[in-house]
Amino acid sequence: MSQSDVVYSCGSCGYPLNLSSSNRSTSDVGSSYQKSVKKELPDAALNQLRISGASLQSLSFYCCSDQGIAAIFRNCPNISTIIIAYCRGLSGVGFRGCPGTLSHLEAESCMLSPDGLLDVVSGGGLEYLNLYNLKSPTGLDGLDRVGYARSLRFLNVRMCRYLTDDSVTAIASGCPLIEEWSLAVCHGVRLPGWSAIGLLCNKLRILHVNRCRNICDQGLQALGDGCVCLQVLHIHGCGKITNNGLASFSIARPNVKQRADEVMCIGPSIEDLFRLQ
Numbered sequence: 001m002s003q004s005d006v007v008y009s010c011g012s013c014g015y016p017l018n019l020s021s022s023n024r025s026t027s028d029v030g031s032s033y034q035k036s037v038k039k040e041l042p043d044a045a046l047n048q049l050r051i052s053g054a055s056l057q058s059l060s061f062y063c064c065s066d067q068g069i070a071a072i073f074r075n076c077p078n079i080s081t082i083i084i085a086y087c088r089g090l091s092g093v094g095f096r097g098c099p100g101t102l103s104h105l106e107a108e109s110c111m112l113s114p115d116g117l118l119d120v121v122s123g124g125g126l127e128y129l130n131l132y133n134l135k136s137p138t139g140l141d142g143l144d145r146v147g148y149a150r151s152l153r154f155l156n157v158r159m160c161r162y163l164t165d166d167s168v169t170a171i172a173s174g175c176p177l178i179e180e181w182s183l184a185v186c187h188g189v190r191l192p193g194w195s196a197i198g199l200l201c202n203k204l205r206i207l208h209v210n211r212c213r214n215i216c217d218q219g220l221q222a223l224g225d226g227c228v229c230l231q232v233l234h235i236h237g238c239g240k241i242t243n244n245g246l247a248s249f250s251i252a253r254p255n256v257k258q259r260a261d262e263v264m265c266i267g268p269s270i271e272d273l274f275r276l277q
Contacts, residue, residue, distance in 0.1 A: 057101075063087050066116075069094030077101070085109055088135065092116015098123040103151075104268075106130040114142025121149040128267050130156040132182075141188070143167040147174025154267030156182040158208070168193035172200040180266050182208035184234070194219030198226030205229050210262040211237035217245030224252045236260040 056076045060083040069090065072079060081104040084090075092112040096119040103125050112120065112134060120126075126149045134157065136142065141162045146155065147170035155171070155178055157163055163186045172178075178201055183189055194215055197204070204227050209215050215238050223230070233256055235241070250258070 057081065059083070063089070065089050066091055066094030070096075073098050080104060082106070087111065090116075091137070092119050095119040096122055100125040102126065104128040106132075107134070108132045109135065111135040111137055112142075113137055114140075114145055117142055117145040118148065121146060121152075124149075125151060127151050128154040130154075130265075130267075131160065132156050132264070133159040136162060141167050144170035147171045149175055151177060153177050153179045155180070156266050157186060158182045158184040158264070159186070161185065161187050163188050165190055165193035165196070169196040169200075172196045176200070176203065178204055180204070180206040180208075182234075182263070182266050183212060184208045184210040184262060185212065187213040190214045191216065191219050191222070195222040198222040198224070201227055203229055206232045206234070206266070208234040208263060208266065209238060210234055213239060216240040217242055217248070220245050220249050221252075224249045224256075230256050232257045232259060234259050234261065234263060236262065 057078055058081040059072065059076070059079065062084070063086055064084060065087070066089075069082075069084075072082070073095075077099055078101050079099065080101050082102065083106040085106070085108040087107070087110040090107075090110050090112065093116055095116070098119075100123045102123045105120065105126060105128070107120075108130060109132070112131075113136075120129075129146065129149065129152060131143070131146075134143070139162065141164045143157065143160060143163055144167040146152070146157075146167070152175040155175070163183070165188070168183075168189055169192065173196070181197075181201070181204060189212060197207070199222075207223070207227070207230060217240070220241055223233075230253065235246075235258055246258070249256075
């Protein structure tokens, strides 16, 4: 049986898995699959990837466990893109020792422990990380571990409301290549966090601060005084920023485009992530 004859499907619902390899195009990954599948993907289905895992580079699915994630890395040594969501039983330990080829990870609304986050970045190759609406099993901030992702260029921590200034500082100092960062609806970030971004994020081009309750005029000024490469600032609904504060920022940084729209997804599109390798 050739690789082209193999069809993978979810063991719970029978929906075909969207797999991308050197001879398959999956530009429609995400939209049709995520709208249709509501059940958990069994670990047994992921274990079956060993048939064509050597050439598999991209994978998208809903709920799974640490055992399932570990199976992906055992069977797919060249995996570069993983998109998962709503994995409440996933701590992140399954990512331990992940290959350096893993460069793009989306883990929306997942439950990752602080140690699990450290495992997530353990491969050293992550450039794109989406932790939108990340859940914490302890209710405490553990996002400082993201600061070990030295190659990171795109980071989405939108709606991580427990994110603290300490973690923002750790990420800003540990990830010098960040080009786009969404901190929208991150209410725990205050002046020390914004100051750290201004001081340390010298390659940041796009920043999202929509509906952050605790960015004030001084925080906005700190961003304006630093972030020398900043081109676009998504900002609206920030109650502590005054009209005078916005005017001062505009005068100081006239080349930075201020946008009121709130963007859910940042960086490369899903179609780009799943483009034919």
